[in-house]
Amino acid sequence: MSLRLKITLWVTAGLMLILFFSFTFVYYMFIRVTTNGEIELLKEKAHTLLQKDLPNHPEYWNNNNQMDEFLIPQEMLRYITPDTKVLYQIYSDENLLRYRPSYVNKETITTETARDGIFIFVKVPVFQQGHQVAVLEIGRSLRKLGEHANILISILSLTSAGALILAVTGGYLYTNVIFHPLHQLISTMQNIEKSGSFRRISMSKTKTQDELFMLGDTFNRMIDRLEETFMKQEQFLADASHELRTPLTIIESYASLLRRWAFSDAALREEALEAIQSESAQLKLLTQNLLSLTHAVREECEQSVSFDLLPFIQKTASSLRLTSGRHIEVHTPPELKELHMTGNPNKLKQLLIILVDNALKYSKQDVTIQVNDEANQVRLTVVDHGIGIAEKDLPHLFDRFYRADKARNRKLGGAGLGLAIAHNIVMKQKGTITLQSSLGEGTKAVVTLPKTCQ
Template structure:
């Protein structure tokens, strides 16, 4: 069963329940109000008769002319003794006589419903010298009310039937209009599935704030993200293939050369072995960097462990100072002895190595790592060099995978264009930000802002 049909039937069933409850209430109130009005009229008539002092005037019953003037068609008057026997009675409808004689000691109203109509009985005690001596009963047949009630039922049934038919027809056409955008959405998704191409849903120029337009806009944004991710994936595969092919080609060429000629030429053999070792190391670094980029399982820190950043930074700088033989300085904003933060200390160390290594590659002067803590508990890491700098139009692309600017990055300097992409990934996992500020010939500053805790 289609969703459109389910909604139409659901609305119709709900409307049926509402109509049934409403019409039942209308019918009940109609009968209740009408019978109560008739009972009130009978009470007034009974009080009028009691004012005639019936116990002391039995001639009223013997001379029916005086009582019959108060008797209307389809009515009955009874005078009942304490032993539940009828002393006097007059009537204009025999159907009222079939109901039992009941002696009561208080005002009583009885409503009886039968197949031939509705009957109302009012009973009032008759007193003489402060003692009850009889009961006066007035009964009336409400056949006309029964006719009105049957007519009301017919009108309600006819109205309900017409309303349900209109609800079914109107609901069907309304759901057609309502679900037309959904059919278009489904058709677009099927086309995307079959063709493998990305398509937008055409939305009206004048946007509305209904759920369908929100769904369409969300779908279009999702398609944009998927298309962007797909394009980046294709570019990533192409760049990775290119980067992997270069060292593999060199290794293959030198290995072939080694097999054919280098066994008898020591100089050529040394050159081939050196090239193979160098390209193998490059290939290993590239593979490790690719594995780092694929580590995107968790959005937050893999290890949210508290550690002291200062000794970690000093040890990292000391190691790089020894391996590079360069001057690297650590600057603090105060004489603090420790700076505790939570996160993955291994990733933070990797981040520092990437930023400082980049600064060392493109600068021959001193590199400075400054560490500070803001009042709102953010750690600021700043790596500054006095190197060749980066062109302004290259800065927005430096965090893209395998991107190299012609002036600042090339293969001879040992990079594969993945360092800053990995750095960005580490910073994002720690819920921080990273920014590059640079000018050609004036050096570069890498500014990282990290929260004290990455939760």
């Protein structure tokens, strides 16, 4: 069963349930209000008759002309003694006589329902000198009410049938309109599955901005993201293949050279081994960077620890000074003695090494690390005074394998992955990273990190 048919049936069933309870309430209120009105009339008539002092005037019952003015069609008057015998009675509907008389001590109202109609009885005590001596009973047949009730039932039944037909027809047609975008979505997804190409749903801007429009718009935006990701993935695979092919080609070439000539030539053998070792190291670094970028496990806040950032930066800068043989300065405000934050120290160390290593590669002068405390954030700035970066290259520097000068970066041992890894680390730490640079004027890498990982 299709979803469209299910919705139509459920809506129809709900509507019929509402109509059933509504019509039942209408029918009940119609019967109750009408019956209560007739009961009030009978009570007034009973009290009027009691004012005629019926116990002391039996002639009222013997002479029907005396009571005819109070007796209407489909009605009965009975005078009942304490032994439940009917002393006097007059009637205009014999059906009322089939209900046995009863003696009561207080005003009583009885309603009886039968196939031929509804019957109501009002019984009031008759007192003489302060003592009850009889019961006056007035009964009335509400046959007309039953006929009217049957007409009402017929009207409500026809209304329900008409509403059912309209609900089924209208619901089915309306669901066609509602499900049209869903059919478009299904058709588009099936075409994508068959063709393997990215397609989008045609959206009219004049349509109401409802949930179905939002569904289609969200689907189109999702396809945009998937297509962009797919293109980046293809580019990543192509770039990674290219970067891996270069050192592998060099290693293969020198290995062949060793196999053919280097066993008898010591200088050539040394050159080949040095090249193979150098390219193997480059290949190992490239592989490590690729693994770092494609690592499936996210290092979220639960892996963070609290630590003092200042000695951490000083220690990292000292290690880089030792390994690079270059001068690296750490600048902090004089009043800043401690700077506690939460984060992943290992990842922050990797971030700092990447930024400082880039600064050392493209600058012959000193490199500066500036640390600032800004309310709930920490700002780290790595400054060099080297060759700088062209403005057109700045937006792409965080892309994988992007290099402003591929020949120069290859010579320096870069693969274009460092800044991509740095960007990934900063994003996981819920921070931001920007590069400010101009050709010939050096580069600033500005990183802001929250003190508390949220």
